[in-house]
Amino acid sequence: MATFKDFRNNVKPNWCPGCGDFSIQAAIQRAAASVGLEPENLAVISGIGCSGRISGYINAYGLHGIHGRALPIAQGVKLANRELTVIASGGDGDGFAIGMGHTVHAIRRNLDITYIVMDNQIYGLTKGQTSPRSAEGFKTKSTPEGSIETTLSPLEIALSAGATFVAQSFSSDLKQLTSLIEQAMAHKGFSLINVFSPCVTFNKVNTYDWFKENIVNLNEFPDYDPSNRIAAMTKIMETGGMLTGLIYQNKERKSYEDMIVGFKEEALAHQSLDISRESFDKLVAEFK
Numbered sequence: 001m002a003t004f005k006d007f008r009n010n011v012k013p014n015w016c017p018g019c020g021d022f023s024i025q026a027a028i029q030r031a032a033a034s035v036g037l038e039p040e041n042l043a044v045i046s047g048i049g050c051s052g053r054i055s056g057y058i059n060a061y062g063l064h065g066i067h068g069r070a071l072p073i074a075q076g077v078k079l080a081n082r083e084l085t086v087i088a089s090g091g092d093g094d095g096f097a098i099g100m101g102h103t104v105h106a107i108r109r110n111l112d113i114t115y116i117v118m119d120n121q122i123y124g125l126t127k128g129q130t131s132p133r134s135a136e137g138f139k140t141k142s143t144p145e146g147s148i149e150t151t152l153s154p155l156e157i158a159l160s161a162g163a164t165f166v167a168q169s170f171s172s173d174l175k176q177l178t179s180l181i182e183q184a185m186a187h188k189g190f191s192l193i194n195v196f197s198p199c200v201t202f203n204k205v206n207t208y209d210w211f212k213e214n215i216v217n218l219n220e221f222p223d224y225d226p227s228n229r230i231a232a233m234t235k236i237m238e239t240g241g242m243l244t245g246l247i248y249q250n251k252e253r254k255s256y257e258d259m260i261v262g263f264k265e266e267a268l269a270h271q272s273l274d275i276s277r278e279s280f281d282k283l284v285a286e287f288k
């Protein structure tokens with residue numbers, strides 16, 4: 001059986017020392033091993049950004065795609081091979097700016113994949129511009145007078161879009177994050193995990209200390225029921241979106257794959273795609 005070390009490769013991450021993304025990589029490797037996966041059972045598909053490099057640092061199938069397009073690729077991978085556990089990942093710019101259209105529709109489509117957003121509330125790779133997750137008043141090179149736009153709330157959007165699994169975590173809380181990734185992988189449908197992941201180089205406001213002071217852990221509410229969607233929305237709003245833990249899960253709704261009549265469990269590559277002469281002629285006749 002694989003251990004987390006089997007999900008390591010020999011590529012040295014070129015993230016800045018202290019970047020939150022290191023812990024997210026470690027959490028994915030630990031979770032993959034603890035749910036009993038082997039590297040050949042996992043595909044990690046990422047977008048573009050510092051965060052997008054993650055697919056190259058994990059020993060599994062991987063694809064470093066294009067900006068904002070991790071989800072269409074990940075959904076294609078899952079449809080072609082249902083036997084794979086598929087993780088899509090990228091930054092808050094990747095998923096909530098250029099890729100937001102895909103994010104909302106992937107959520108409502110509910111394919112069985114896990115989407116991990118590495119949310120540093122800034123564009124890291126392009127050297128520090130304001131992202132949709134930056135706070136109002138946030139000053140960067142792109143908003144020297146401070147951002148005048150409202151901060152986007154991905155958790156509220158996910159719930160409104162019909163998400164079946166919504167969680168949030170902090171890269172420093174490796175135990176909680178690993179457990180949430182394990183639960184997301186076990187969930188039969190689309191799972192969103194938004195992870196606060198400090199950018200130590202460009203974001204001098206949302207630092208490790210700032211997150212520690214502002215995060216509200218769901219552990220503080222022992223009676224909280226993650227199957228209650230209205231309670232989830234209320235709690236997200238009450239905590240200004242700073243809630244961490246498993247916020248909402250709907251175990252009733254079937255995944256997209258399970259609703260396609262006749263969609264087989266085996267990967268396309270394992271199926272015989274031969275077609276009889278009779279069926280072929282019938283098909284061609286339909287187009288005459």
Ligand SMILES: Cc1ncc(C[n+]2csc(CCOP(=O)(O)OP(=O)(O)O)c2C)c(N)n1
Pocket residue numbers: 048049050051052067090091092093094095098118120122123124125126131
């Ligand atoms: C189509 C396209 N538009 C813009 C860019 C430039 N670009 C690269 S990464 C990025 C944003 C990076 O921020 P984020 O997605 O939050 O990831 P981070 O680097 O912070 O991890 C942008 C705008 C690009 N590569 N492709």
Ligand code: SF4
Pocket residue numbers: 014015016018019020021050051120124125198199200201202
């Ligand atoms: S620039 Fe920021 S997000 Fe990018 S690797 Fe450095 S610390 Fe991480």
